[in-house]
Amino acid sequence: SRNVMMSISYMTSSLFCGYLLTWLPFPVNYQLVFLIGFIGAMMSSYFLSRIEMTDKVLPVTSRFEGAFDLKSYLRVDIWKTSYRVTLLLLMAFHLAQYLAIPLFPIYFVRNLNLNDNELGIGTAIFYFAMLIGSAQLHRFVAARGNKTIVGVGVFLMAIYPILLALSSNYFQYYGLSFIGGYAWSFVGGASMNYIFEHCPADDRPAYLAWYNIVQNIAILVGSLSGPFISHSLDIQTALIAFGVLRGIAGLAILRWG
Numbered sequence: 001s002r003n004v005m006m007s008i009s010y011m012t013s014s015l016f017c018g019y020l021l022t023w024l025p026f027p028v029n030y031q032l033v034f035l036i037g038f039i040g041a042m043m044s045s046y047f048l049s050r051i052e053m054t055d056k057v058l059p060v061t062s063r064f065e066g067a068f069d070l071k072s073y074l075r076v077d078i079w080k081t082s083y084r085v086t087l088l089l090l091m092a093f094h095l096a097q098y099l100a101i102p103l104f105p106i107y108f109v110r111n112l113n114l115n116d117n118e119l120g121i122g123t124a125i126f127y128f129a130m131l132i133g134s135a136q137l138h139r140f141v142a143a144r145g146n147k148t149i150v151g152v153g154v155f156l157m158a159i160y161p162i163l164l165a166l167s168s169n170y171f172q173y174y175g176l177s178f179i180g181g182y183a184w185s186f187v188g189g190a191s192m193n194y195i196f197e198h199c200p201a202d203d204r205p206a207y208l209a210w211y212n213i214v215q216n217i218a219i220l221v222g223s224l225s226g227p228f229i230s231h232s233l234d235i236q237t238a239l240i241a242f243g244v245l246r247g248i249a250g251l252a253i254l255r256w257g
Contacts, residue, residue, distance in 0.1 A: 003022045018032035018120015029116075070220060083207060088189075089253050091214040093154050099223030100161040102229055103239055107164060108173070111235070118170045125174050126181035131255045133185025140186070146194035147257045153186025155250030162243035165236040194257070 017036070021029045078084070093218045112230050114122070160180040167173055199207040230238035 001151035008127075012124075014120045016120075018117045018123070021116035021120070025137050034232070063136045075210065078207060078210050083087035083198050083210075085256060086195065087210060087214050089244065089257055090195070090211065092252060093217045093246070093249040094218035095222045096242060097157070098219050099226040099229070099245065100239060100242035102223055102226045103161075103235055103242075104164070106227075106230075107115035107235055107239065112167065114168065114170055114173065118173070120175050122170075122177040125177040126184075129178040129181030130185040130188070133182045134189055137185060137189040139194070141190055146190045146197060147187050148254065149190040149192045151250050151254035151257060153183050153190070153250070154253055155247055157187065158243045158245075158247035158250065159183070160243070161239040161246070165243075165257055 013036075017033050020033060023029070024032065079087075108119060137149070157180065160176055160183070161175055163179075166171075167176065195208070195211055196204070224239075225240065226238070229241075233241070
């Protein structure tokens with residue numbers, strides 16, 4: 001239900017902001033859109049501040065006495081468990097994911113010549129497809145399990161950059177937006193449950209912390225490396241290569257996840 005509500009919000013805001021950017025003159029259009037985003041962020045902070053803490057005290061999983069033990073503090077023991085395979089597979093996925101992401105807006109503007117309204121419509125289609133996929137996710141997970149749904153979703157995400165590199169107009173971009181949104185509904189909806197399945201319930205915060213670490217490493221390396229690689233190759237070749245890497249990551253999750 002969270003993904004459904006998020007899809008509706010993104011779909012509505014994308015259409016509305018795309019219309020504003022086209023209807024109003026520059027720079028007033030962007031100033032207004034940024035103001036709307038600022039107000040939304042402040043509202044989120046306000047509502048979070050209204051959450052009251054309970055009186056429950058969370059148990060401390062480990063205490064450090066005497067000399068400071070860096071290995072214990074970093075919980076490197078987690079890498080000696082089977083969870084390391086999950087971490088490496090998800091790190092490979094996020095790396096392949098974020099290698100391509102910085103290239104998308106460049107390709108949209110320079111190669112497809114999309115305007116703000118067309119970008120807004122494409123984003124709305126993406127989240128509309130995510131809405132459809134999220135509504136069906138429970139049935140798919142019940143039938144196939146979280147690992148399979150994540151692996152299939154990652155594999156389907158490979159289609160987006162590959163076909164985008166072969167696209168030449170906004171109509172093809174709209175079709176790819178639907179495919180990308182539907183694929184992401186699988187990954188975004190099932191990935192956390194997939195991770196929880198590999199985390200011991202009594203030590204989940206430490207395991208999730210390591211997932212956040214490898215995810216952010218992959219985001220940083222991918223976001224920096226993607227544009228650099230695209231300068232060595234042309235952007236179309238880079239998008240196809242990164243799409244292939246996404247497909248390999250999806251197959252790896254299905255095989256070893």
